[in-house]
Amino acid sequence: AQSVSQHNHHVILSEAASLELGCNYSYGGTVNLFWYVQYPGQHLQLLLKYFSGDPLVKGIKGFEAEFIKSKFSFNLRKPSVQWSDTAEYFCAVNAGGYQKVTFGTGTKLQVIP
Amino acid sequence: EAQVTQNPRYLITVTGKKLTVTCSQNMNHEYMSWYRQDPGLGLRQIYYSMNVEVTDKGDVPEGYKVSRKEKRNFPLILESPSPNQTSLYFCASSEKRGNEQFFGPGTRLTVL
Numbered sequence: 001a002q003s004v005s006q007h008n009h010h011v012i013l014s015e016a017a018s019l020e021l022g023c024n025y026s027y028g029g030t031v032n033l034f035w036y037v038q039y040p041g042q043h044l045q046l047l048l049k050y051f052s053g054d055p056l057v058k059g060i061k062g063f064e065a066e067f068i069k070s071k072f073s074f075n076l077r078k079p080s081v082q083w084s085d086t087a088e089y090f091c092a093v094n095a096g097g098y099q100k101v102t103f104g105t106g107t108k109l110q111v112i113p
Numbered sequence: 114e115a116q117v118t119q120n121p122r123y124l125i126t127v128t129g130k131k132l133t134v135t136c137s138q139n140m141n142h143e144y145m146s147w148y149r150q151d152p153g154l155g156l157r158q159i160y161y162s163m164n165v166e167v168t169d170k171g172d173v174p175e176g177y178k179v180s181r182k183e184k185r186n187f188p189l190i191l192e193s194p195s196p197n198q199t200s201l202y203f204c205a206s207s208e209k210r211g212n213e214q215f216f217g218p219g220t221r222l223t224v225l
Contacts, residue, residue, distance in 0.1 A: 009153075032211045043203060043216040044156075051211075090155060094211040099163065100171055101146065101214070105155035 002027045002095040006104035013081050014112050021076040021107050023065075023091035033074040034092040035065055038106075044090065050074065061085070086111045115140045117217035119204050125223045126194055134189045134220050136204030144207045145187040146171070146214065147179065149200040156203065162187055163210060194224040 005024045035047040048059025055067040065076045091104040117138045126132055146161040158171030162181040176198055178190040191198060201221050205214040
């Protein structure tokens with residue numbers, strides 16, 4: 001079975017600080033990986049996704065993520081956060097041939113002006 | 114406009130009173146799914162559907178039913194709601210299994 005771990009539950013940063021949110025999954029085969037963002041009071045929206053190819057993927061709003069197969073990781077990064085990035089971030093995985101989609105427990109990011 | 118709609122957005126009910134939360138998508142997506150979101154637990158998949166008349170259990174299916182009679186609709190049914198089903202529910206759809214999902218606005222359910 002696939003599983004996803006997000007170790008940072010709550011992160012507080014000042015504006016312009018750099019961000020890295022961890023995501024680790026457990027599945028040895030082919031995976032599709034996603035990061036979603038949920039702004040306060042809103043539904044989830046896709047930030048970026050990885051299916052294959054270049055392991056460094058770029059998403060919307062300056063976010064990027066790096067797929068490291070050997071570490072089963074797909075960490076989310078942003079060089080300089082803004083107050084508007086305050087939200088909850090979810091990592092999700094769909095393992096090849098597996099019909100379920102599994103989400104991590106989420107990381108709440110609070111950016112202080 | 115491509116979207117996933119859910120109704121109702123807010124619902125307060127009592128234990129044992131059957132309810133249905135509707136979900137509809139206008140993108141001709143094959144894959145649809147229901148999740149519940151609870152603090153500290155993230156999103157957990159309740160049921161999913163690969164296509165019309167094809168549904169299967171997710172990670173937390175107990176107490177829920179679904180149906181997929183038409184491609185665009187995927188209602189969530191709670192035959193006898195209980196307080197532990199108080200949660201925020203999201204419907205989502207994707208073109209195919211494994212693709213990015215588009216989420217509805219959510220339904221906040223309170224069972225007294």
